[in-house]
Amino acid sequence: MNPDTVIDAVSAVFMVTGALMSLAAAIGLLRFPDLMSRMHAATKPQVLGLFLLLAALGLQMRTWSVWPVLLVAWLFQLLTVPVSAHMVGRAGYRTKHLHPELLSSDELEAVVQKAAQQAATHGADDDDR
Amino acid sequence: MNRKRISLRQELPLLVWLVFVWGALWQNFSPGNLLFGALIAVLVARIFYLPPVELGGRFNVLRAVPFALIFLGKVVAASFQVLYLAVVRGPNVVSAVVAVPLRSHSDLLVTATGHVISLIPGSLVVEVDRSTSTLYIHGINVRNAEDAAKLRKEVRDTEAGLIRIMGTKAELSALTLETAA
Numbered sequence: 001m002n003p004d005t006v007i008d009a010v011s012a013v014f015m016v017t018g019a020l021m022s023l024a025a026a027i028g029l030l031r032f033p034d035l036m037s038r039m040h041a042a043t044k045p046q047v048l049g050l051f052l053l054l055a056a057l058g059l060q061m062r063t064w065s066v067w068p069v070l071l072v073a074w075l076f077q078l079l080t081v082p083v084s085a086h087m088v089g090r091a092g093y094r095t096k097h098l099h100p101e102l103l104s105s106d107e108l109e110a111v112v113q114k115a116a117q118q119a120a121t122h123g124a125d126d127d128d129r
Numbered sequence: 130m131n132r133k134r135i136s137l138r139q140e141l142p143l144l145v146w147l148v149f150v151w152g153a154l155w156q157n158f159s160p161g162n163l164l165f166g167a168l169i170a171v172l173v174a175r176i177f178y179l180p181p182v183e184l185g186g187r188f189n190v191l192r193a194v195p196f197a198l199i200f201l202g203k204v205v206a207a208s209f210q211v212l213y214l215a216v217v218r219g220p221n222v223v224s225a226v227v228a229v230p231l232r233s234h235s236d237l238l239v240t241a242t243g244h245v246i247s248l249i250p251g252s253l254v255v256e257v258d259r260s261t262s263t264l265y266i267h268g269i270n271v272r273n274a275e276d277a278a279k280l281r282k283e284v285r286d287t288e289a290g291l292i293r294i295m296g297t298k299a300e301l302s303a304l305t306l307e308t309a310a
Contacts, residue, residue, distance in 0.1 A: 020212070032215065
């Protein structure tokens with residue numbers, strides 16, 4: 001078996017698996033019930049999917065100079081994905097885009113309500129003065 | 130302008146990263162290109178000044194490599210888990226929002242822990258309480274208290290791993306005390 005065939009086979013496997021991860025995201029977007037669980041499907045499989053596709057690309061290009069730029073592309077993806085997921089998730093939670101009946105527990109709700117209550121009583125205190 | 134001066138040592142990781150990005154984008158790591166990149170990096174860091182990241186002052190490469198490999202493994206496993214959930218459970222999936230108090234109060238470690246946890250499919254940081262350094266995490270397929278405890282342990286373990294890599298000496302000794310007890 002010559003090395004070229006091996007590299008081709010490995011990159012083929014990587015590409016198909018990477019594409020599968022995009023498919024997972026699409027299926028998740030369609031099937032999951034609320035914004036939060038959709039965020040899991042929409043943001044996360046790309047971490048692996050992009051990694052596999054970039055790795056396949058690097059293997060096919062057959063030059064070392066392309067690897068650093070692929071690494072940088074992936075690292076920037078790693079840095080930005082959680083931030084966008086967090087921002088959307090946070091905004092979604094605050095605007096009540098979730099199904100409470102599908103949460104087995106919600107430890108944030110009590111905290112939010114306590115903070116809202118405190119804000120309300122503080123506001124009332126200010127009115128008294 | 131009244132700005133806190135930072136030492137070159139503190140700024141060095143940023144400069145090295147900028148030079149690396151420069152070389153990667155040109156796809157050329159020849160000394161001349163790197164030198165020019167370093168010049169631009171220093172200029173950029175001086176002109177577009179950002180508050181310095183407070184590093185812990187140590188970085189353990191021997192801990193970082195296994196951590197990165199385990200991280201990749203977890204990403205692979207969890208990606209397929211989310212695929213399975215999407216196909217099989219779909220609309221009936223049950224999630225939970227779990228509060229996880231962290232040990233460290235440093236911004237860098239809280240951010241890093243949140244990032245790593247967010248990148249592993251199945252958990253998502255919804256809210257951060259910086260004053261108590263508590264992460265509120267939305268976990269998919271968390272059906273009962275047992276699953277929630279598992280998620281909490283996973284987050285705490287991730288933080289422990291990050292402290293071993295780049296936490297301050299004080300955090301590290303607190304962690305060793307905790308695990309010894």
